[in-house]
Amino acid sequence: xxxxSLVKARRLLLAAPRGCMRDLQPLVRAWRSVGxxxxxxxxxxxxxxxxxxxxxxDDLDAVLFVGPARRAPATVLTAPFAMDxxxxxxxxxxxxxxxxxxxxxxxxxxxxxxxRGGVEPGVALFSQWHPRYLHIVDRMETLLRHHLRTFRxxxxxxxxxxxxxxxxxxxxxxxxxxxGRSVGxxxxxxxxxxxxxxxxxxxxxxxLSLCCRTASRRRTGLSYSEALPLLGVAASSFGATSDTLHxxxxxxxxxxxxxxxxxxxxxxxxxxxxxxxxxxxxxPYRLIGDPLAPLATPPAAFRRANAVPVYP
Numbered sequence: 001x002x003x004x005s006l007v008k009a010r011r012l013l014l015a016a017p018r019g020c021m022r023d024l025q026p027l028v029r030a031w032r033s034v035g036x037x038x039x040x041x042x043x044x045x046x047x048x049x050x051x052x053x054x055x056x057x058d059d060l061d062a063v064l065f066v067g068p069a070r071r072a073p074a075t076v077l078t079a080p081f082a083m084d085x086x087x088x089x090x091x092x093x094x095x096x097x098x099x100x101x102x103x104x105x106x107x108x109x110x111x112x113x114x115x116r117g118g119v120e121p122g123v124a125l126f127s128q129w130h131p132r133y134l135h136i137v138d139r140m141e142t143l144l145r146h147h148l149r150t151f152r153x154x155x156x157x158x159x160x161x162x163x164x165x166x167x168x169x170x171x172x173x174x175x176x177x178x179x180g181r182s183v184g185x186x187x188x189x190x191x192x193x194x195x196x197x198x199x200x201x202x203x204x205x206x207x208l209s210l211c212c213r214t215a216s217r218r219r220t221g222l223s224y225s226e227a228l229p230l231l232g233v234a235a236s237s238f239g240a241t242s243d244t245l246h247x248x249x250x251x252x253x254x255x256x257x258x259x260x261x262x263x264x265x266x267x268x269x270x271x272x273x274x275x276x277x278x279x280x281x282x283x284p285y286r287l288i289g290d291p292l293a294p295l296a297t298p299p300a301a302f303r304r305a306n307a308v309p310v311y312p
Contacts, residue, residue, distance in 0.1 A: 057085060124169075
């Protein structure tokens, strides 16, 4: 029997309004092309209770919940995971159904990430220009140095315009530390969703914002973490719906590095295993977009990343 046939097929539950299912088909086809069994849960006006559904199952590996754009990440989910019948964390990605164009862009972006190949997860490290956050990046570099290729694109060595271009290299993972707001990162003299309105680069697999409020809707119609997948910048993102503690974000950063060095393939798996490692507070955080977004980086992306100019 071939070794590949011994690998358990992953199962994903896609819950989305009936009118959105067609817009998501490029991603559904991509999932299926890599062996994911996709289970559809279409709904109309009444939102499904996904936590209860997951709790009754023990065969789900991930959930993508596409819902009304008027609902904020903090109001539709209580955490980035739901517990199943075996008390196993199942990652749940949220995506607001803003409009058909944005949904199709997200689906095409995530499908592209699934199909582009690669093995090693290249990692971009982003941060605000402040000793506290640069120290975290130093620590992450030390932890990852002998295991994975990393790219230090902190705000002391690259401009905001350079950052946008660098994020279009197509690496599997980017991690930001620093101050955050509902409209974006404080670093790089303020990074907002409108800075990506003309984004034409190769998308990242996942962008993790280990900071406050990037998944919050406070004083904005769409949070920064929600905007990144809908704008085609990444297949998934991760952010907090409220203020968070510096120590929690630091623990997330260290745990994420530990899991990366052990080997991991998807953003959902990365976050589940990292959360188990530090056993800290997870309730403020949300996973946005594809919970099965692969972290693998194709060779062409490494070449583009190596060519990104930075200040000496």
